[in-house]
Amino acid sequence: MKKIVLTGAAGRLGSYLREPLAAMCDTLVSSDLTEDIGKLYDGETYVRADLASLPDMKALLEGADMVVHFGAIGDEAPFDAILQSNIVGAYNVWEAAYQNGVRRVVYASSVHAVGMHKSSDGIGTDAAHRPDTYYGLAKCFAEDLASLYWDKRGVESVCMRIFSCAKVTNPRAVGTWLSYDDLIHLVERAISTPVTGFSVVYGISDNDRAPVDNTKANFLGYRPKDNAEQFAKEIYANSEPLDPADLAHQCIGGPFATVELGNSGVATLNIVDDAKKT
Numbered sequence: 001m002k003k004i005v006l007t008g009a010a011g012r013l014g015s016y017l018r019e020p021l022a023a024m025c026d027t028l029v030s031s032d033l034t035e036d037i038g039k040l041y042d043g044e045t046y047v048r049a050d051l052a053s054l055p056d057m058k059a060l061l062e063g064a065d066m067v068v069h070f071g072a073i074g075d076e077a078p079f080d081a082i083l084q085s086n087i088v089g090a091y092n093v094w095e096a097a098y099q100n101g102v103r104r105v106v107y108a109s110s111v112h113a114v115g116m117h118k119s120s121d122g123i124g125t126d127a128a129h130r131p132d133t134y135y136g137l138a139k140c141f142a143e144d145l146a147s148l149y150w151d152k153r154g155v156e157s158v159c160m161r162i163f164s165c166a167k168v169t170n171p172r173a174v175g176t177w178l179s180y181d182d183l184i185h186l187v188e189r190a191i192s193t194p195v196t197g198f199s200v201v202y203g204i205s206d207n208d209r210a211p212v213d214n215t216k217a218n219f220l221g222y223r224p225k226d227n228a229e230q231f232a233k234e235i236y237a238n239s240e241p242l243d244p245a246d247l248a249h250q251c252i253g254g255p256f257a258t259v260e261l262g263n264s265g266v267a268t269l270n271i272v273d274d275a276k277k278t
């Protein structure tokens with residue numbers, strides 16, 4: 001592959017994807033809002049670009065084979081903020097992909113597109129959208145955009161509904177963890193599967209307590225190797241008993257299921273910033 005574009009490259013997940021993506025193509029063009037992303041990997045260049053600008057996205061995606069779209073506000077936020085980076089931003093990425101003849105968008109969707117479903121329902125990848133926040137609603141918009149651009153314009157996409165891609169620090173994550181190694185493997189499969197059309201897959205490790213079913217995405221060859229059960233004993237020993245009546249414990253969106261619209265859901269998750277250093 002000649003050129004892959006990575007948006008959100010300065011973010012935590014982007015920091016883990018840059019090196020393996022650079023190894024998959026002649027040129028990786030990493031992009032974000034920051035002026036300078038620091039040291040580059042072999043084969044990587046950096047371009048500052050705003051997702052909310054269609055001209056920026058058109059220039060960024062010129063000559064690209066695929067775009068790995070991870071740029072977004074990664075949390076619940078007021079609607080106007082979500083509207084620009086996550087909704088208009090998604091439109092600009094898919095439209096720029098179409099105008100530049102880019103084959104596929106590999107998209108960081110989220111569990112929060114379906115966050116109000118119950119863990120006990122064991123939903124598959126074909127479950128109806130059921131967002132838990134404006135953030136989740138924007139992921140629903142982008143997934144529907146992906147479906148539309150495949151049906152009407154032939155742009156392929158893989159929408160990866162990522163769960164908890166961070167250090168395991170709470171009981172929910174024992175079911176919802178996605179390890180960084182499994183994230184990299186998932187993105188590699190989303191890129192290298194010969195034909196994907198429009199598809200949806202859950203970004204989750206091989207956890208004993210995973211609350212969703214990836215069977216219908218088997219064709220992608222995503223076979224996660226990590227399992228958060230290794231953390232279960234310690235996490236449960238150090239946690240208060242969970243309230244079964246609390247929607248935050250019933251729904252797969254966790255605390256996003258009960259947070260007020262527009263307020264941070266991540267703030268309650270005790271996320272450790274362990275971004276990879278170059």
Ligand SMILES: NC(=O)c1ccc[n+]([C@@H]2O[C@H](COP(=O)([O-])OP(=O)(O)OC[C@H]3O[C@@H](n4cnc5c(N)ncnc54)[C@H](O)[C@@H]3O)[C@@H](O)[C@H]2O)c1
Binds near residue numbers: 074
């Ligand atoms: N971390 C997780 O567990 C998780 C779970 C589900 C989905 N996701 C999704 O994965 C992606 C990356 O998540 P992350 O945890 O690395 O988040 P992050 O906040 O660390 O990174 C997101 C990056 O997007 C950039 N960005 C935001 N608005 C932009 C704009 N208008 N133009 C250009 N760049 C912009 C930010 O500057 C940031 O560097 C996001 O789309 C997020 O919604 C993450």
